[in-house]
Amino acid sequence: MWMSWKMKSTSIDIVGLKKRYAKRDILRGVSLSIEFGSCIGILGGNGSGKTTILSILAGITDADEGEFICEGYDLLKDDKRRRFVVGIIPQKNPLIEELSAKDNLLLWHDRKYLDISAKEGIIRDLGVTKFINKKVSTLSEGMKKRLSIACAVKKHSKILLMDEPSAALDIAAKEVIHEYIKKFTAMGGIVILVTHDEGELNLCDRYYILKDGLLSDYRFDGDIKNLAKLIGD
């Protein structure tokens, strides 16, 4: 199950993403290139448009303009291919509380994939097998987040979009998720993180600050005060 993917190209390109909402330019031409096997962090103040970028890349929101090129295809125009390679983990868990973890997984995956994954895949890696038959409403926040990731990552997912994945989680749960992110990128996948968490920032290979609808490259040196100042200005 775990093996590196063979890529036709070495990176994905987000080109000139624009989004106007309620007479306000949320994104004014966001562009960046991300290499496979890397994790990037998008930082920004509240309402700066970080989640909008993820929503556009996941196909939840339509962009006014822009391209999302992966292996020669514009995924903003090719829904089928996008669904095949992109997975999203929103900040709020997309789970059905009254059903079991297994029922939730079955919404996204077939039984065959679940069985394999429980033995040697993501379900095992994230420790979901331990609570697979439990009702979601009885699970801790950390378990729910792990289950959300297991739901989002499909057989062929190459790009993971994560919106503050370890917010409000305990250290142990954060650790499991951080380990999985490392494993996913090690396999050649791309993780795009929207985060405010210092621990998550350390997972990233590159950082970008979203301000006034534009992305700017940022070199994080561990100085949180400086980062807060930059975001806040």
Add this chain to the structure above:
Amino acid sequence: MFKSYLLIQIKRLFRVLPMALLFNFLTIAGICGIFALKIGTAGKSQSRIGVGIVGSIENKYMKLGVEMLNNMDASRFSIKFINMDETAAKSSLKSGEIIGYFKIDKDFIEALENGENRPIEYVSSGAGMVSDLSKEVAAVFSTLLVNSERAIYAADDYLIDHPQVYDRERANTELNIELLKNVMSRGKIYDVKSVDTLSALSDTDNYICGMSVLFMMFTGLGLGGLLSEKNESLLKVLKSGGLSYSASLTADILVVSLYISLMVIIFTAGMALTGDILSWNHNSLHLFEYCKDIIFLSAMFASMHLFIYEITAKRVVAVLLELLLGLSLGYIGGCIYPIRFFPDTVKGLSMFLPSGAGIQVLSDGMGYNVDIFYFAVILVYSILFIGGVYVLRNKR
């Protein structure tokens, strides 16, 4: 993705089903109980509805006729005939003590004896339920009193003219006994059939359709577990996964429609078993039509419930809104009392309500000729509710 989502929603539905069932049956039983209690108490506590009789009732047959009517209870409202002069009748009518009065000429009986067809004038006020009741009273009066007595006099004349055929005295006595037997058997003397002003829907069928529509509206009360406090995050991720908002909405409507259809068919079968529709003289084709109409209506009510749960964030608020809408739409739409009891303005409004039009649509399955207008009303509501949910989901 659609299939997986549909299966998951059906699974969720079956999880909430026992509680939803219990909740729905208890609610409908409670509502029916309250109304039954209210009608029962009203019947005991209220004085009888007064109808004035102006003119001479000195003739013994006339007096007997009025006394018999005073003891008759042809409708569920008791009626009392009061002899009074015209001035008193007019003021009583104005003050609401009586609902109308009959004006009988002083030589009315003599005219009858002579075979003259002299009409009795009936004076009433206003429109609506009271007026309908007055007409019923007038019909009873005219049929029982006038025609019967005219027949007796005609028979008496015949017996006088043909003394060799029957013993006049014996025949007269037998005739009068027959009349008394018929009148005193109260409700059995004639079949009271009320004709709705919107269609020819009988009271029994109106009751079946009305209760079914009311039940459909109250099914929303038990759907809180399925529809309330939606996980918007899930809908967004589903969209990302290939299940558009319109597809998820279609699946939701299918599941809720299935639930409502099943509930109402069980409810109707229950009514049949308890005897309320045993007199329903409909064949299997009509039953099929009835089920088809239930499914058509279920889709509209499903979209209505979805819309209510979509516009409210909290389950308690949604349930209260469902209850309030169910009661008000059910009442104004004629689910609790037939719409013909209401003033014309309410009748006009009822045609455009989901409940009022719903009753008409269901009556189509009972073999009544229903105007396509009512189907159009239901279709328009379905489109409006579905459109509303779609817009709200997209907006979020």
